[in-house]
Amino acid sequence: MxxxxxxxxxxxxxxxxxxxxxxxxxxxxxxxxxxxxxxxxxxxxxxxxxxxxxxxxxxxxxxxxxxxxxxxxxxxxxFSREFDREHRSVLAARARHISDVFAGRGNLYMLRRNVHRIEKGLIMKPARPIFALAMIEDTVRAFGDCLHSVDCGGQQDVVSLQWSRQVLDEYFSRVHDHDIVARARFAYDATIARHDARLADDRHRAPFKRLPDTGLPTIEHMEAMALYRRSVRWFTDRPVPREVIDRAVEVAGASPTACNRQPFRFAIYDSPEAVAKVGAIPKGTPGWLHQIPCFIVIIGKFDAFRYERDRHIPYIDGCLAAMSLIYALEAQGVSSCCVNFPDYAETEKRMAETLGLPAWERAVMCLAIGYPDLDERVPYSQKLPLDGLRQYNKLA
Ligand SMILES: Cc1cc2nc3c(=O)[nH]c(=O)nc-3n(C[C@H](O)[C@H](O)[C@H](O)COP(=O)(O)O)c2cc1C
Structure with a gap:
């Protein structure tokens, strides 16, 4: 009863x-x-x-x-208002992006995207004498705005600016003979004169040739890792050291992202009170929440985008990074279970209120992590056979 x-x-x-x-x-x-x-x-x-x-x-x-x-x-x-929240968050994100760009705050995602496109221009074959005319002035302006924002304590990512500087240096050393480039160069030199000290850097951060790497994991290692990994829901009470988590987060941060915008962040909760509070929001942890040592919310940054066509990118990029995070944790003996974040008004409101998310940030997915309790079982979870997974050269 x-x-x-x-x-x-x-x-x-x-x-x-x-x-x-x-x-x-x-x-x-x-x-x-x-x-x-x-x-x-x-x-x-x-x-x-x-x-x-x-x-x-x-x-x-x-x-x-x-x-x-x-x-x-x-x-x-x-008949249905189910897309209201997506509409509103896409609009809020676009508004934020536009105001970053045109009110002079600088949008680092836009800068990273443009610098990435310039890097692609620099490695293009055959080499082009002139390129990036449509965006070089915007890029230099964004570079100056983002530097100003660092000066005002608005954002902390100086390495993206050091990278931008080296790529722009190479661009201006190679591309001249055009009015637009000359104008951009003039503005760029003035910005560098103001911020030279902040951008000093002894690391090479522009296109480079990779050495052949013989120290990579073999396919046997990759297979073993992929086949060993399971969603684990029962953990020991051993806390997960922050160095272990941070190391995995750095691996996750090395994941590919659309135009290198990196539109996500990881909100990590490792105090029992915070785990209980945040872990209860997505509803995917009934019966096992009480023993989760650490809970991670992958947050998509929608202000990285100006146009609706890119609205799915934070989910794609966030989940690519999540998979790297899962493997990097697994490689250190820490197991995990993805936790769904369904698109419900009530859960989204609670997540935003609890984590203090602005309108242009949304939880993409959550992750419960901890050292596995090997006395407990995991679901077998049969995977698709190869023939069900792939098709070669299939056209309509
Ligand atoms: C996006 C996503 C959401 C998930 N949500 C939950 C969840 O809310 N609760 C849960 O117990 N497992 C959840 N899982 C774990 C899946 O049930 C599990 O990955 C699947 O059954 C395959 O098992 P495996 O991970 O052990 O291979 C989720 C997995 C993914 C990828």
Whole structure:
């Protein structure tokens, strides 16, 4: 009886955040008995022949709406507001990006993107005498703005600016003979004269030739690591040292990102109170949250982008980095389990409030980490066979 009550309470927590619209109104307005009766009726209806037909009719309406942008827009205006939060966060991020760029605060993501594109121009074959005309002035302006922002304590990433300086030095040493380049060069020299000391650097941070590396892990090591790794949900109470986490985060930070913008950060919680508080938000940890030693939230920085077409990049880049993080932890004996962060209004609001996220930052995914309790089992989790995973040269 006691267990039943616990199970019911757990189910109540799971369904509470899933209740939206009419369901939420019915839950608030109706007496408990009437709501339970309605819920039972709905479950019976869903399983009946009539219910199946109603669902199929609903599916057909969705199919119809999917055939035109206007109909799809109407659907998501009149019948569902599920994309409201994405719309609002993309707009807030675009607004932030534009105000960074045009109010002179500097947007480091935009600078990194442009400098990366200039680096690609520098390694292009055959070498081009003139390139990057469309962005060189914006890049120099962003460089100056970001340096100013460092001076004002606005951002801390000096290494990106040292890298930008070396790449721009090489660009201006190679590209001349154009009015636009001459104007950009004039502004660049003035910026360097103001900030030369801050940018002093004895490390080479521009295109380079790699030496052949013989110290890399073999495919056997990679296979062993990939096959050994499992999502682990039961941990020992041994704390994970911060040096171990930081080392893994540095590996994660070396992951590829779209145009090298690096639009993410890792929010790490290793105090029991913080883990209990943050780990409870995404709902993917029922029954095992109490023994998680450390909880990481991967946060996407949407202000890295000016246009809607790039709105998925923080998820892609964030998850590429997450996988590197997982392997770098595993290589140090620390196991992990990804924790889903579903797009629910209530969870998102709680995450934003608890972590203090501005409108242009969103949690992409979470990660529970700790030393594995090897006395406990892990799910087998059968993987796809090779034939189910890949196709070569398949065209429409
Ligand atoms: C994006 C993502 C979200 C996940 N969310 C959860 C979660 O909320 N709770 C959980 O117990 N496991 C979660 N997992 C772990 C998966 O269940 C697990 O990766 C999958 O079953 C394969 O097992 P394996 O990781 O051991 O290979 C998640 C995994 C991913 C990649």
């Amino acid at each position: 006691k267990l039943d009550a616990k199970l019911l309470a757990a189910q109540e927590v799971t369904t509470a955040y899933q209740r939206r619209g009419v369901r939420r109104a019915a839950h608030v307005l109706l007496p408990t008995g009437a709501y339970a009766w309605l819920r039972g009726w709905r479950l019976r209806f869903n399983g009946s022949a009539l219910g199946r037909r109603a669902h199929l009719a609903g599916g057909a309406m969705l199919d119809l709406a999917s055939r035109s942008g206007v109909l799809a827009g109407l659907h998501y205006t009149l």
